[in-house]
Amino acid sequence: MNNALHSADWPRREGLALLTRALGAENIRWVGGAVRDTLLGADVHDIDCATTLTPDVVIDKCASAGIRTVPTGIDHGTVTAVLEDGVVEVTTLRLDVATDGRRATVAFATDWQDDAARRDFTINALYAHPDTLEISDYFGGLEDLEARRVRFIGDARERIAEDHLRILRYYRFQARFGAMLDGEAEEACADMAATLKGLSRERVADELLRLLALPAPGATVARMFERGVLRIIVPEACAAHIKALQTLLAHEADQGVAPDPVRRLAALLPPSPDVAEGVAARLRLSRAQRARLVSAAERLAADSENAKALAYRIGEPFAVDRLLLLGADTAVLTDWTPPIFPLKGGEIVARGVAAGPQVARILQATERQWVEEGFPPQSRVVEILDTLLNQA
Structure with a gap:
């Protein structure tokens, strides 16, 4: 060595x-x-x-x-x-x-x-x-x-008492390097888990996300749940969410999608935007991280029916999160670039519609049908517009 x-x-x-x-x-x-x-x-x-x-x-x-x-x-x-x-x-x-x-x-x-x-x-x-x-x-x-054993120097409880964050560092290092569990470390981390409540939320969030970003954190997170450690920092997580994380990890691996810690955090939470907002606030996540967590929590079963339409509407990274959490295939989005909607409001005005809210409504309705039909060419967009104008 x-x-x-x-x-x-x-x-x-x-x-x-x-x-x-x-x-x-x-x-x-x-x-x-x-x-x-x-x-x-x-x-x-x-x-x-x-x-x-x-x-x-x-x-x-x-x-x-x-x-x-x-x-x-x-x-x-x-x-x-x-x-x-x-x-x-x-x-x-x-x-x-x-x-x-x-x-x-x-x-x-x-x-x-x-x-x-x-x-x-x-x-x-x-x-x-x-x-x-x-x-x-x-x-x-x-x-x-x-x-491949992660072991505290000296007495594990003394090391944790010096810095409570070492509990989460232990699990992160164990997930990254460990094969053999150290009994003393496992017991000390479980017994002293409540001390994590005294740490800054930023430090806790940083360690949690670094753990979730590792290639295969599933077994470690499950052990944290079983030993009562996870509930101190993510009390919303239940046994079903641990299973959901395992399923998500399998989908990521099967589809060759890079790990994302916020997506994986979403798997540990119920699909509730309000819960996601609360967790994001508690962990002091960045604005971008909060937006991604909330978007993942807004997932619906219908999202998996048209992956490209979903990606066009909310953005490719957010769409991939939802699809993976729903167990859907993301391959259709690989190397796919969302098309640009080939219609401007001025063209509707040129058709005789007075500038104002009505133009916006027609534009949105045309775009909505264009997306539902799978982004057909401009000639079809004109047909859709003609139909809407005739109905107005």
């Missing part, structure tokens, strides 16, 4: 070599997701660096090497180094001085193991030397990676 780091591309980036020279190889280690994901053979997106240097020293040394820095989280020891081949978050080793389950007061440290001890899971506490790529593993993270 360790050989994966030596064969990976990212440790050989020129920017990282420049950063290593600037800060000193003895003072830094690559840590967290980049190390973990490389060892698992997964794609690496973000690179984090732990350092024994204080933020002010990091900034000075980077400046001397021509590296621009941004004090993105300087109160907690984090400085972002802006390199030509990407950014790297450089964080000073830390100790937790006090925590209340929502935020922590930290002090800078100089011991790598002290820093590792304050992290959440063993698989996230693997430190790689920038030159040798030798891994420092203080809590059995390599063994847990081999077993």
